Amino acid sequence: MIPARLFPACLRPVLEGVAQWAPSPSAGLKPGLLLPEQASCRPLSVGCVDHAKHREPPGKKPLSEKKLKRYFVDQRRVLVRGGNGGSGLSCFHSEPRKEFGGPDGGDGGNGGHIILRVDQQVKSLSAVLSLYKGFDGEDGGSSNCSGRGGAVLYIQVPVGTLVKEGTEVVADLSSPGDEYIAALGGAGGKGNRFFLANDNRAPLTCTPGEPGQERVLFLELKTMAHAGMVGFPNAGKSSLLRAISNAKPAVASYPFTTLKPHVGIVHYEDHQQLAVADIPGIIQGAHRNKGLGLSFLRHIERCLFLLFVVDLSLPEPWTQVEDLKYELEKYEEGLAKRPHEIIANKIDLPQAPAHLAQLQAYLGRDVIALSALTGENLEPLLLRLKELHDTHMQAELGQGCQPLRW
Numbered sequence: 001m002i003p004a005r006l007f008p009a010c011l012r013p014v015l016e017g018v019a020q021w022a023p024s025p026s027a028g029l030k031p032g033l034l035l036p037e038q039a040s041c042r043p044l045s046v047g048c049v050d051h052a053k054h055r056e057p058p059g060k061k062p063l064s065e066k067k068l069k070r071y072f073v074d075q076r077r078v079l080v081r082g083g084n085g086g087s088g089l090s091c092f093h094s095e096p097r098k099e100f101g102g103p104d105g106g107d108g109g110n111g112g113h114i115i116l117r118v119d120q121q122v123k124s125l126s127a128v129l130s131l132y133k134g135f136d137g138e139d140g141g142s143s144n145c146s147g148r149g150g151a152v153l154y155i156q157v158p159v160g161t162l163v164k165e166g167t168e169v170v171a172d173l174s175s176p177g178d179e180y181i182a183a184l185g186g187a188g189g190k191g192n193r194f195f196l197a198n199d200n201r202a203p204l205t206c207t208p209g210e211p212g213q214e215r216v217l218f219l220e221l222k223t224m225a226h227a228g229m230v231g232f233p234n235a236g237k238s239s240l241l242r243a244i245s246n247a248k249p250a251v252a253s254y255p256f257t258t259l260k261p262h263v264g265i266v267h268y269e270d271h272q273q274l275a276v277a278d279i280p281g282i283i284q285g286a287h288r289n290k291g292l293g294l295s296f297l298r299h300i301e302r303c304l305f306l307l308f309v310v311d312l313s314l315p316e317p318w319t320q321v322e323d324l325k326y327e328l329e330k331y332e333e334g335l336a337k338r339p340h341e342i343i344a345n346k347i348d349l350p351q352a353p354a355h356l357a358q359l360q361a362y363l364g365r366d367v368i369a370l371s372a373l374t375g376e377n378l379e380p381l382l383l384r385l386k387e388l389h390d391t392h393m394q395a396e397l398g399q400g401c402q403p404l405r406w
Contacts, residue, residue, distance in 0.1 A: 073126040074221040074260075074298070080183040082212025083111030083134030083150035088189035090206035091142045103202065104144045105192040108209045109137030111185030112150030116163065116171070116219075118178045119156040123263070125221050128155060134183060134212050140191045150185055160224035160302050163217055170217075174224060174302070182217060186210035220298070223261045225277035226389055228303030229343075230324055232282060233257035235311045236345040239372035241278045244382060249278055261299045266385065274389050277303060282327055297331045305339040305388045310359065312344050312352035312369070318362040339391070341384050342367040348374050 086108025093101025112135035132155060138147035163171035163180055171180040187210045195203035229237045238249040238258055245264025262278040279299050300306070308324055310317045325336040342363070344356055348371040356369050368384060370377040 073124050073128075076125045076128045076130070076219045078128060078130060078132065078155075078182075078217050078219060079214070080114045080132045080217060081134065081214045082114055082183035082185040083136045083153075084211050085109065085111045085186035085188040085209025086137035086139040086147035087208040088191035088194070088206040089140040089142065090192040090204055092202070093143070100202075103192040103196055104142055105206055106140030106142070106145040106147065107191050107194060108140045108188035109147035109149040110188045111135070111137050111209070111212045112152050113181055113185050114153045114155065114183040116157050116161070116173065116180045116182050117154045118159055118161065118173045118176055120159060120176045122156050122158045124158060125161070125219055128157065128219060132182075134185050137185070137188050137209060139209075140189070140206075144191075144193055147188060149188070155182070157219065158221055160222045162220040162222060164220060165215060165217055183215055184213040186212045222302045223263065223277050223279075223299040224302045225263050225275040226304050226392075227274065227276045227307055227385060228279050228300050228305075229276065229307045229309050230279055230282065230300060230328070231309035232311065232320055232324070235309045235320075236372045237278050237309050238262070240309065240343070240345060240370075241276060243372045243375055243378060245276060247278070266382065268382075268386060272386070272389075274385055276307075276385070279303075282324065284323055284327070297328070300328065300335065301332065303338075304392050305341075307341055307343050307385075309343045309345055310367075312346045312355045312359075313349050315355065317344065317355050317359045321363070339388055341381075341388065343381065344369040345372055347371045347376060 088108050089105035091103070091105045093104040095101055114132055114134050132153060134153050135150035137150045140147045157173060159174065159176060161173045162169060163173065163182075173180060189207040189209040192203045192206050195205045197203070229240065231237050234257070238251050241247050241249055241262060241264045242251065245266050247262050247264030249258055249262040258278060258280045261280065264276050264278070266274045266276055268274070277299065282297070306328075308321055310320045314320070321342060328336040342365075344352075344359060344367045346352055347356065347369045352369075356367075360367060368377070368380050370381060
């Protein structure tokens with residue numbers, strides 16, 4: 001037997017663990033099967049040191065990106081605090097045979113800013129946290145070395161984000177790539193080299209870095225789209241959006257209402273894209289914040305033109321148009337007077353043709369009658385959408401404004 005003193009100390013725990021295993025003398029066991037001689041044996045070690053499995057600290061686990069997409073958030077309160085500036089250094093140059101080297105303390109680095117940036121891939125404020133802290137600047141060093149400045153922290157927000165501080169609107173991020181400095185980083189402190197003067201050849205003064213700016217901002221998302229579909233619950237807006245675009249809002253054979261806006265892209269032959277938003281159903285009294293009225297009406301403000309979706313299965317369908325325009329006008333004056341088109345949905349039902357004739361006679365104009373379920377008569381709607389879009393584009397270009405492109 002080889003003496004244990006000939007083995008390194010790091011291999012002794014391995015040998016001790018192996019020594020506690022021995023072949024079983026039982027005849028009924030297969031050859032090569034080992035049984036522990038004692039009930040409480042040491043497990044085999046695969047290294048000189050036992051490595052404990054890394055465990056995450058206890059606490060609430062962050063939601064994955066897949067789970068975040070399930071939630072739609074259109075309002076968020078955010079506390080932003082810029083990075084602190086680094087402190088300056090007070091020191092003197094030291095070199096052999098040079099007694100009076102002079103001050104050489106460097107300045108501290110500036111703190112990092114916090115910037116809101118519009119990203120077209122972000123569709124909700126659900127990924128925006130409630131607290132952001134910028135990166136701090138590093139302290140100054142000797143030999144007149146300045147500290148490194150803090151990196152800029154970018155917060156990705158969707159198109160159409162409104163930034164408020166209290167009741168004041170400070171930024172309107174309505175175009176891709178727009179940026180807004182939410183919090184400024186603190187300035188770095190000065191080293192004693194900065195205070196060198198003719199009357200003070202050996203200054204000892206150095207200043208600390210300034211703290212970063214701290215603000216409380218309210219982010220509010222207003223859906224940006226060319227056309228917004230407005231209607232009462234169960235009018236068929238989600239089904240219509242699925243029929244004309246690749247969007248997949250939830251639909252079912254029983255009555256329910258959508259709880260978050262959906263935006264679908266309509267593609268045309270000339271590679272033109274038009275965004276259509278499915279606004280959740282509006283009820284009577286929405287302008288008084290009945291139900292979730294104001295949170296739904298807010299998303300209509302950014303739509304350039306409107307599509308009033310009417311349910312032909314209900315009697316007196318013209319009352320739906322009047323009630324919808326009344327709610328929009330009470331919420332914001334002039335909102336109901338924007339360019340619009342009336343869509344009469346569910347033409348495939350037996351009672352729909354009679355209601356359609358009554359609707360056109362009461363309004364004194366033609367409406368687009370279609371069926372989102374069967375896809376009947378969708379082409380006139382697509383042509384009307386393109387006509388409204390082209391008219392708006394010409395008006396914007398005539399005024400020298402940049403039109404919304406999706």
